[in-house]
Amino acid sequence: MAELTTDGKVDGARRERLLVPRQASRAGGHRVPAWQRSYIQKIIATDAAVAAIASFMGYFARFNGQPANLSTVQGQAVIAVAVCLPVLWVMAMGALRTYEARFLGVGSEEYHRVLTAGLAVVALVGTTSYAFALDVARGFVVVAFPLALVLTLMGRYTMRQKLHSSRIRGEAGQAVVAVGHRAAVAGMARQLHRASYHGMRIVGACVPGGQGSAADDAELTALGIPVIGSLEDVRHAVSRVDADVVAVTACPELDGPALRRLGWDLEATRADLVVAPALTEVIGPRVAIRPVCGLPLLHVERPELEGVRRVAKALFDRSVAGLSLLLLSPLLLGLALAIRLDSKGPALFRQERVGKDGQPFTMYKFRSMVTDAERLLIDLRESSEGNGVLFKMKVDPRITRIGRVLRKFSLDELPQLINVFLGNMSLVGPRPPLQREVDEYGSDMRRRLLVKPGLTGLWQINGRSDLDWDESVRLDVRYVENWSFTFDFMILWKTAGAVLRGRGAY
Structure with missing residues (x-):
């Protein structure tokens, strides 16, 4: 019911809010860029x-x-x-x-x-x-x-x-106002920046309490995101920056009724409303809306870790790996010969990795480094440019001439088709970890070990060595939670583009 003044009339500000949706619908508030x-x-x-x-x-x-x-x-x-x-x-x-x-x-x-x-x-x-x-x-x-x-x-x-x-290139984008707590907005900004082809660019944030001290807003400032209002100022902030999208992160203050009112307020603007739920890593067919007593409940299915489709995946992996080894045998022999001619040492590099259920296995790769690379690593530890756990250097002196070409186009990973054919690995899955990495896993990270590691995966198509440790773990867990044949085919398709671009490969 509308708020009344002492003379029984509707309060002016309240009346304006009530009329906004009708005015927007008459004026055709949604303008297509x-x-x-x-x-x-x-x-x-x-x-x-x-x-x-x-x-x-x-x-x-x-x-x-x-x-x-x-x-x-x-x-x-x-x-x-x-x-x-x-x-x-x-x-x-x-x-x-x-x-x-x-x-x-x-x-x-x-x-x-x-x-x-x-x-x-x-x-x-x-x-x-x-x-x-x-x-x-x-x-x-x-x-x-x-x-x-x-x-x-x-x-x-x-x-x-x-x-x-x-x-x-910065064209055909959408200006986004992010709404939620500072840490959640910063996390969303980093993800959007990594996937710039989505075209979403955060131009401002509305956070609880509005603009804070320099220390409070330091993380957002470092990301180039100004705080332009509080949770109550979203509509005015959208109008001020002419935003295309309002993205609401998981925020306890914005419950169902608050989100509904925000949607009403945005009807006066051209901005779309999108909400990032707390259950962000569970996507696709695992989530369905189940109406119960008038409530639209989200039903989350169990992840498919066993069953007929997993057997079919294993058969598909081995069949494709066997056929690929046969068809690529001239290329594999040529690369092995080039490695032997380029530097002393074997063509294949063998290393123990951790597979499904924590079982160790020997992983094969083409050797891309000098034979005493492990000894030289001791002197290079402080120069790491990797993700905080894995050692990586963009200009690693241990890498051979042919090794740089192999790594740039991921040709050094082709022998892992042998692992796929033997059943130690899958074509698509989490990155195969070292034992020392597994020793640092928490309970969330250990879910990566519920499935076979992959020749490629979400980490391969989302930046590879450019990813930080937390992001690489998040992507691997996301794959485990949402596996499907469609998801696998999408990753395989995008892997080709990621390899040709060579982004994050060093």
Whole structure:
């Protein structure tokens, strides 16, 4: 109920807050940025173009480039579908919300929706042709629709890569106001900085109590984030910096009712509201909303550490590793010869690592250092540029000439395919640790040992040696908690790009 003054009228400030949502809805408060509008228009045009190309290719394949016989029902049906396919394709993509900004640029949801839309078009054409006895040529359907789907996915991927490049250059970004306690805001800022291709840049923070002393705000100041208000000043802070997003970290002060009121306040702005829950490391299919007595409860499934899918993963790993060793054998022999010619010592480096359930195993790598590297390490300890636990140097005098090339493109790790084939490792998993690292593990870190270590993993595609120790552990635990075949394929796909870029490899 509205607050009343002594004369029975609604308090002015309170009245303004009550009217804000209605005014925003009438004025169309949500303004789409120019770069985002242009990006969506280009995607729509690309979808229509690839559908037209697929339609032409399907027609050509069916009739060998000759005109269709319009005197037959089949010929008329093929022409109708070929002409209408680009429009139908774009409409299906729009109906499945593949053009919504929140699904574009990052994540797999965009691709899932494209696949669903493509299948919906196939189902619609099939149902329509059956219902009206239209004999649409199977040759056209078999070529046109799969080709349209593949080309659409390729177009989306290409557009996404261009967007990521723009964001890394500081363009096409989103200004973010982070809300929560100082430590949580600082943690979010570091994560966003590491993944600059997401395009989110924190331009200000609203923290409990607002701006504090220089010592209180030192961590945020070091990250270039000014404190621009308290938890009660979010709406005004958003307007002042013209923010695109309000990101709320886990904050006890912002409970359900407070978040609901914040959402109402933001209706007067163009800023979207996103919330980082306390359960940030559990994602994907493990989390589902289960309504109970009107409460939207988050149900967290158990992590899948055993079972049929784990057996399937092991079979897949060994099959791929065996085939890869066979196909790459000329390359492996060539690299081994180059190592022997470059410096004295064996081509393979063997080291004991800790595997699943804490069991030790011998891990194989191509030797990239001189043979007395361990002895030289004693004099280099103080020069470490690694993550606090592992020794790393960007210019390590122990690395051989061929070793620098091997490390830059992760070629030194190819012999680990032997470990995968033997069952000691997996293609994707946590980084294989040394025993001295395991000795320092806490209870959280030990969850890394519940699965086999991997040839690649989240650590490989998120900075490798540039990661600090806490971040590398967080990524490994995140993988253990959220493993799935889709997650594995995504990591394998991104590993290729990380290796070619060579970022964090030293």
